[in-house]
Amino acid sequence: MGFGLVEAFNRGMExxxxxxxxxxxxxxxxxxxxxxxxxxxxxxxxGATLFGLDWANKSAYVLACKACGHLEWFL
Ligand SMILES: [Zn+2]
Structure with missing residues (x-):
């Protein structure tokens, strides 16, 4: 996995x-x-090209809300 973006993607409070x-x-x-x-x-x-995201890295972070299941995407 690539962790280039993960430094800006820190856990909140423990x-x-x-x-x-x-x-x-x-x-x-x-x-x-x-x-x-x-x-x-x-x-x-x-897929990235199809969605016009070829500027983006090839991995995305997805957060799935535990309450309602809504997905928040971060590239
Ligand atoms: Zn939610």
């Missing part, structure tokens, strides 16, 4: 499931929840 991205606490845009499960998604080149 003991909870909160995350910070670029120094900002991640909140679910649907329900406002702050507990997430972290996933890593690999973006293949074809």
């Amino acid at each position: 003991g909870d499931d909160g995350y910070e991205v670029a120094g900002i606490r991640v909140k679910c845009s649907h329900c406002g929840g702050e507990a997430f499960d972290e996933r890593t998604a690999q973006l293949n080149t074809a």
Whole structure:
């Protein structure tokens, strides 16, 4: 896995499931929840191009809200 972005993707306070991205606490845009499960998604080149994301790295971080299941994507 590539961890180039992970330095900006720090765990929040110990003991909870909160995350910070670029120094900002991640909140679910649907329900406002702050507990997430972290996933890593690999973006293949074809898919990245298809979605106009060929500027992006080939991996994305996905946070799945534990309360409602909404997915927050970070590239
Ligand atoms: Zn939510």
